Amino acid sequence: MVDDDTTFQLRMERYGPQLLSGLQGAYGERAEALFERLTGAMRDAFDSRPADLRVLDEARLLSPDWLQQPEQIGYVCYADRFAGTLAGVAEHIDHLKSLGVTYLHLMPLLQPRPGDSDGGYAVADYRQVDQRLGTMDDLVALAATLRRERISLVVDLVLNHVAREHEWAARARAGEQKYRDYFMIFPDRTIPDAYERTLPEVFPDFAPGSFSWDDELQGWVWTTFNTFQWDLNWANPDVFAEFVDIVCFLANNGVEVLRLDAIAFIWKAMGTDCQNEPEVHELTQALRAVLRIVAPACSVKAEAIVGPQDLVAYLGQGKHFGKVSDLAYHNSLMVQLWGALASRHTRLFEVALSNFPAKPASTTWGPYARCHDDIGWAISDSDARGAYLEGHTHRAFLSEFYAGLYPGSFARGLVFQHNPATNDRRISGSLASLAGLEAALEAGDQAQLSNAIARINLLHTAILGFGGVPLLYMGDEIGLLNDHGYRDDPEHAADNRWVHRPAMDPAAVALANADPSTPGGRILAGLRHTIGVRKRLPHLHASIESRVLPSPDSRVLLLTRDHPEGLLVEAYNFSEDAVELPSYVLRSRLGDTAVEQISGYDYSLLPETLLIRPYQPLWLTAG
Numbered sequence: 001m002v003d004d005d006t007t008f009q010l011r012m013e014r015y016g017p018q019l020l021s022g023l024q025g026a027y028g029e030r031a032e033a034l035f036e037r038l039t040g041a042m043r044d045a046f047d048s049r050p051a052d053l054r055v056l057d058e059a060r061l062l063s064p065d066w067l068q069q070p071e072q073i074g075y076v077c078y079a080d081r082f083a084g085t086l087a088g089v090a091e092h093i094d095h096l097k098s099l100g101v102t103y104l105h106l107m108p109l110l111q112p113r114p115g116d117s118d119g120g121y122a123v124a125d126y127r128q129v130d131q132r133l134g135t136m137d138d139l140v141a142l143a144a145t146l147r148r149e150r151i152s153l154v155v156d157l158v159l160n161h162v163a164r165e166h167e168w169a170a171r172a173r174a175g176e177q178k179y180r181d182y183f184m185i186f187p188d189r190t191i192p193d194a195y196e197r198t199l200p201e202v203f204p205d206f207a208p209g210s211f212s213w214d215d216e217l218q219g220w221v222w223t224t225f226n227t228f229q230w231d232l233n234w235a236n237p238d239v240f241a242e243f244v245d246i247v248c249f250l251a252n253n254g255v256e257v258l259r260l261d262a263i264a265f266i267w268k269a270m271g272t273d274c275q276n277e278p279e280v281h282e283l284t285q286a287l288r289a290v291l292r293i294v295a296p297a298c299s300v301k302a303e304a305i306v307g308p309q310d311l312v313a314y315l316g317q318g319k320h321f322g323k324v325s326d327l328a329y330h331n332s333l334m335v336q337l338w339g340a341l342a343s344r345h346t347r348l349f350e351v352a353l354s355n356f357p358a359k360p361a362s363t364t365w366g367p368y369a370r371c372h373d374d375i376g377w378a379i380s381d382s383d384a385r386g387a388y389l390e391g392h393t394h395r396a397f398l399s400e401f402y403a404g405l406y407p408g409s410f411a412r413g414l415v416f417q418h419n420p421a422t423n424d425r426r427i428s429g430s431l432a433s434l435a436g437l438e439a440a441l442e443a444g445d446q447a448q449l450s451n452a453i454a455r456i457n458l459l460h461t462a463i464l465g466f467g468g469v470p471l472l473y474m475g476d477e478i479g480l481l482n483d484h485g486y487r488d489d490p491e492h493a494a495d496n497r498w499v500h501r502p503a504m505d506p507a508a509v510a511l512a513n514a515d516p517s518t519p520g521g522r523i524l525a526g527l528r529h530t531i532g533v534r535k536r537l538p539h540l541h542a543s544i545e546s547r548v549l550p551s552p553d554s555r556v557l558l559l560t561r562d563h564p565e566g567l568l569v570e571a572y573n574f575s576e577d578a579v580e581l582p583s584y585v586l587r588s589r590l591g592d593t594a595v596e597q598i599s600g601y602d603y604s605l606l607p608e609t610l611l612i613r614p615y616q617p618l619w620l621t622a623g
């Protein structure tokens with residue numbers, strides 16, 4: 001029998017050095033004192049970890065690749081919009097189970113500020129649940145219920161900023177120096193102006209600039225996002241210590257994955273864009289090490305919506321290899337999926353993926369087609385040049401296409417945060433509306449409808465086939481359209497991201513389940529089927545990377561997954577054309593026959609070409 005002292009000591013031996021080195025990277029000589037202080041806090045949290053979660057810790061230590069398994073299916077929803085309350089979510093587990101969900105990200109659910117809270121991303125209290133959704137006891141109960149159903153609860157950890165109403169901010173305003181030091185506050189514009197020379201604007205439209213004047217503070221406070229979201233000063237070790245307590249508290253209440261919201265922004269350095277600074281990775285390494293010591297069942301996921309050249313660092317490059325986030329959103333994949341659909345061309349996709357540095361084999365992508373945020377065209381100029389495109393013009397084309405302004409566009413999106421200085425136009429809109437379902441239904445055109453459904457299926461199949469935890473976004477499984485109702489809500493009217501955050505429609509779910517010939521039914525049936533196929537394909541283990549196989553036809557993307565148990569070659573037709581794909585590329589990899597896993601059919605690769613239907617995905621293994 002291993003006693004607690006031994007377990008804690010073993011974990012400290014294993015992860016203490018990672019914690020210390022992360023702290024040293026951020027805090028230099030102040031690191032050792034902080035490390036000592038945290039050791040006591042971690043031991044307390046370790047001692048108070050509930051028995052059932054300790055069992056989970058042991059299980060996860062036996063299966064360190066649990067997030068990489070092909071069975072993993074992620075689902076992302078707002079508790080209130082999905083089921084009213086946290087207790088309500090437990091009553092809708094059947095829907096999640098019917099999709100094979102194993103990972104449930106409930107959008108921000110901790111106590112937000114009153115009024116506009118940026119969808120809950122302005123947290124007023126990390127130890128309380130938003131009272132409209134329930135209580136902390138409800139969260140504990142829901143986590144336990146989900147766990148019994150083999151679904152992991154994922155919760156946001158908003159760590160770049162707190163709400164202006166958070167106790168730390170209130171005490172800073174009341175003049176307590178300790179808490180003023182939790183923020184970055186400047187008496188006049190001198191330093192803010194110096195920083196702003198190199199800072200991009202996140203919300204140029206409704207929250208221009210990165211600093212806000214506050215009368216009570218008598219100062220300018222750093223606010224990257226909205227004026228009510230005060231950036232924390234992570235250069236202050238006390239802030240780190242606070243988050244150690246918060247992280248342990250959430251993990252001990254049953255949270256299994258913490259989504260590190262806006263992690264790219266937490267470290268500021270003059271003369272830079274204050275994103276992706278090296279200290280971000282030091283701090284992530286330190287936070288993850290804390291979790292490995294106290295609650296190894298709990299993993300972290302980076303929400304770093306950054307350019308392709310910066311993304312892999314969140315899964316660990318250089319000395320952080322394998323030591324930072326376990327999971328990260330694959331923002332670049334999402335952008336390329338939409339880009340290829342609009343242009344019916346996959347060269348840029350090939351270039352961008354080929355230029356991507358390898359991720360550590362122990363880490364996992366979170367591939368997604370849609371989420372609650374806008375789509376920003378994170379395409380690098382050099383990748384664009386590699387595909388004989390001009391970056392700026394191509395990004396402008398994609399904005400116009402998805403805003404529905406480009407001639408012949410099937411999309412019905414909205415421009416989010418037009419920045420006249422850079423001409424950046426991000427895009428809001430639901431997956432179905434962006435993929436053409438809204439326009440097709442309005443036109444009452446069956447061919448358009450079939451194409452739209454096929455596009456949705458293509459996107460879902462591509463994220464299921466990429467390897468990682470595919471993240472399905474609530475409502476997309478039945479093709480929910482844009483919802484313009486947000487305009488009538490004063491708290492949401494200025495932020496058109498709410499157009500793609502509709503409430504789940506129980507009648508639409510029932511109809512989709514009952515009638516597989518309706519658009520929702522067709523989408524749902526296709527998705528469920530492909531999820532079932534994915535779950536039994538070992539090739540989709542996330543330790544393996546999807547690699548580009550240069551395609552002989554620019555409309556078709558070819559990916560290969562070289563798993564020791566066999567090869568999987570995926571083909572995705574991003575056009576509404578039936579494509580005669582020269583089969584030699586596939587034949588040279590797979591031999592004369594292949595099994596197409598989605599349909600279950602055998603394909604002969606002997607004929608010179610292989611016919612791929614409009615928007616058809618193929619998952620081929622050697623026959």
Ligand code: GLC
Nearest residue numbers: 118119121158225261262373
């Ligand atoms: C993340 C969230 C986004 C929010 C921002 C600020 O990017 O996904 O919705 O506005 O962080 O917290």
